[in-house]
Amino acid sequence: MPNSNGKPVQFKELERHFKAHKAVRDTPIQIERRFHVHAEREPQIKTRLERVDRGDNQNHWEIIVEIDGIRAETRALPPALKGEAVKAGRRKVSEDVLAQQLTSFIPDHLGFNVKPVDLQKSIKSIREVVDDRRVATTIFGTDNRRAFRDTTYPWSTVGLVQTNRGTGSGVMIGPRHLLTVSHVIDWTAPAGFAADWVRFTPSYYDGDAPFGEAYGSHIYWYVKENGDGFITGNEGNYDYVVVVLDRRLGETTGWMGARGYNDDWDSLAAWSHMGYPGDLNGGQRPTWQGGFRVDGTDADAQSILHQADVFPGQSGGPVFGFWDGDVGPRAIAVQSWQNSSNNGASGSMDMRDLVAKARTEFA
Structure with a gap:
């Protein structure tokens, strides 16, 4: 188990610290596909x-x-979500305790690879336009994103998020817990509900859903993005939500752990990101990029800057790393916004606490 000050493993060292393996048991799984x-x-x-x-x-x-x-x-239409706003900083639980609680999980029926092995060629479907207003993401220099079909862990944990607002990305962060971005949520819910419907399809690829799908039933958040298409400073600091799904999908897909960001990690080329970019393959295939650096903007690291390659549709996809002593990776943030200088992910100790609250109240 990593300690509270432990640094993530550098990307170039991952395969020395974490060994790929096949599934422990070659067991068929049961999936659900649903419509209304x-x-x-x-x-x-x-x-x-x-x-x-x-x-x-x-x-x-x-x-x-x-x-x-x-x-x-x-x-x-699918059912709307109940939920509650949470006050940031209200929880006071030590990093050591939460490091033990918010661990990752690999099901026995899934193999494990620290890098996706079934890479695919991407087709460019949209050309990016960048200006200095904060919107959801851009490309810097050479595009290093790679589409993949791999369904081993942890690639099984990330999937397509669909709502009335459109599509985004998200990651299983607990047995029935989805971490995604606030600005993909439709906050104009029917009376008596916190948000309108959310559907999550892990490992979605060209319409295929190898693990089925699930719908949201409850949601936790700090800040509701106002729907104007731009991410303000405070929205960018808290541009994430935890959606409680209506079934324990994580027992089939596995899930990532979570950690709060530490500014001591700013110089480390240790991070990876997955998501569903609209400019490649029409948003129908997941992409991955690894080995980039991030920069926490302050001691609390609410906004985490980076220059990995991202585009609308990847919002909500995790920024994650691996720590010695863990079985799998931990998410430190979700992709949120961009300007002409940086891409921005939202994550912090507060994000970690939000995950902990949702996983405690909905086990």
């Missing part, structure tokens, strides 16, 4: 299976669901 309908009476459902020929001698299947009794002129 409007019907005056309980719909009648029929299902069937058909083989899909991809020319690769693999056993691909299409699951077909026929539903009778749907109202054609109406739309059905």
Whole structure:
């Protein structure tokens, strides 16, 4: 277990400290795929299976669901979220205690790689436009993002976040806990709710959902982003939320741990990021970049600056590192904003505390 002042492992040293391995047990998993309908009476459902020929001698299947009794002129939406605002700095729990609580988890049915091994070529679909206003992210110099299909841990923990606001990225941070960005949340919820619907699909790739999907039921936050498309200073400091999902999806995907940022780590090339950029492959494939530095802006490191390559859609994806003594990585921030000088991620001791609160109250 890392101590409170322990530094993350430098990126170039990862494979010496953490050994790749196959799944402990080759066990099939159960997944859920869901959608919502409007019907005056309980719909009648029929299902069937058909083989899909991809020319690769693999056993691909299409699951077909026929539903009778749907109202054609109406739309059905997922459930909205309950939730509560949290006051930053209210929790007083030591770093050592939380380092033991907020650990990562690898399921026995998943292998482990510190770098994705199934890399793919990306197609550029949008050209970036950058000015000096803070918006959600940009590219600096050579684009070092790599698309991947790897579903081993920890690549299994990151996925596509969908809401009424559009799409973003997020990471499993507990058994049923999703860490993502505030500015992807639709805060204009129906009366009696904190936020409108959130759907999370881990390891989403070209429409494929190898671990199924889950919906949010509860949400924790410090600051609600106001929806104007720009991230103000305080919004950038607290541009993250923890969404409690309606099932324990993390037992299938695994989850990352969490840590508060320490300014002693500013000079370390130890960090990685994953997300779903809209400018590559239409946001349909996850990308990864590793080995970059970050710079905490003050002692509390609410905004964490970096020049890794990011674009809208990657917002909410984790900035993470590995520590000796842990089984997997810990997230220190989520991607939030950019200007022409830096990209900015939101993370701090307060983010760590928010994760701890959500994981304590919804075990």
